[in-house]
Amino acid sequence: MKPYIFITRKLPDEAVEGLRGNYEVSMWVKEEMPVPRERLLEEATKADALLTMLSDRIDEEVFNVGKNLKVVANLAVGFDNIDVPAAARRGIAVCNTPDVLTDTTADLTFALLMAAARRIVEAADLIKEDKWKSWSPLLLAGQDIHHKTIGIVGMGKIGAAVAKRATGFDMAILYHNRSRNMEVEEAIGAQYVSFDELIAESDFVVCMTPLTEQTRGMFTRDVFRKMKKTAIFVNAARGPVVDEEALYDALAEGEIAGAGLDVFDKEPISASHPLLKLKNVTAIPHIGSSSIETRMTMMKLCADNISLVLSGKEPKTIVNKDWKN
Structure with a gap:
């Protein structure tokens, strides 16, 4: 048999x-x-x-x-x-x-960062909904990416690939990991910092950490409060590393500027999910490696x-x- x-x-x-x-x-x-x-x-x-x-x-x-x-x-x-x-x-x-999926996931992660920063989905919806009436100086004005600071939480292979892409935008690269990644530091000048320092100094906080008992729920309301009000939070790792209620409150109350999310605590989510009601959230359905x-x-x-x-x-x-x- x-x-x-x-x-x-x-x-x-x-x-x-x-x-x-x-x-x-x-x-x-x-x-x-x-x-x-x-x-x-x-x-x-x-x-x-x-x-x-x-x-x-x-x-x-x-x-x-x-x-x-x-x-x-x-x-x-x-x-x-x-x-x-x-x-x-x-x-x-x-x-x-x-x-085999390292570069593909890094591509998507950086695309999500860019989409959230430049409000790409909002802009596309504006046209589709026939709401574009004229040009104006601050129409859907987003945030620059070049020369900003990216903070990567979880500098494994995918995190390192995201960091490599950030060099093309002349970004300062901070990272936090369980241990230092000397190869990335030497190759692209990434700087190892504490978690608190990373979230306080980064314009873009990118979560690439695996889900473990130590990382589950690590992004709390207190963490979001310590970020810059202009910060964009990007999660292309695992949904449960984030307290979603805390993220919603931080976004709704303007404690951070926006979020790009490829993963959620419970998947799939429905259109009624609270985070999807916020215009400053760019959400996609867990397609990080989907080429x-x-x-x-x-x-x-x-x-x-x-x-x-x-x-x-x-x-x-x-x-x-x-x-x-």
Whole structure:
């Protein structure tokens, strides 16, 4: 009997054609909706491998029923949706898709920063709603980006790629990280500062930190109050690092000038979400790595990792390096 692979979201045929010849493959076909929990658990009972999304909670319950599971390949860099220690205890490999989406996500992050600063969405809506009546000196005037100070919270590979893009705008680059990134400091002159110093001095505060117990809820009302009133806050990392009620209050009361958001605490959000009622919020639906080229590469990497593990080989990108112990 061929090993069985369940894919929790509809993927293009070309992304999984390499799996179909050697394995039995099934996938959830409702493209815009996550697989129901009941179906996930049902599939896990017979699966040798799962190809999962960030929206799928892969926890003890899944591992308890997944007696045949050997690998979980997550279509993302992050893996906070997976109980990695529980997988390691059972000898299950957890794989992710690092590196391949670094530049694509950095492109989107900087685009979001620019859109929020220059009020691009507001301007586009003005025309579409037939409200552009004449030219005026301060019509939808935004903020300059060049020669400003960008503060990056989380100087991993994506944060470093965002910093590199900031050099093209002659920006001063501050960053805060768990440890200093000497390579970035030497390559582009980024300056390591405390978190408090970064939020007080930056014109653009860009969150690129992973979601951990330490970073969850780190952007509080007190943090927003310490930012410049002209500051733009950009989050292209994880929604739960931000207290959204605090962000709403800070934006509504003018404590900061605006926000560009690709992620939210609970996703997806509806049009009734309070943050979407604010004109100084530029919001997009978690599309940081969503270019055709990058997403196809991510899918292929997941498929390759599954094939390698099911063939008894080491995967290309492993999260829990102790999975065989």
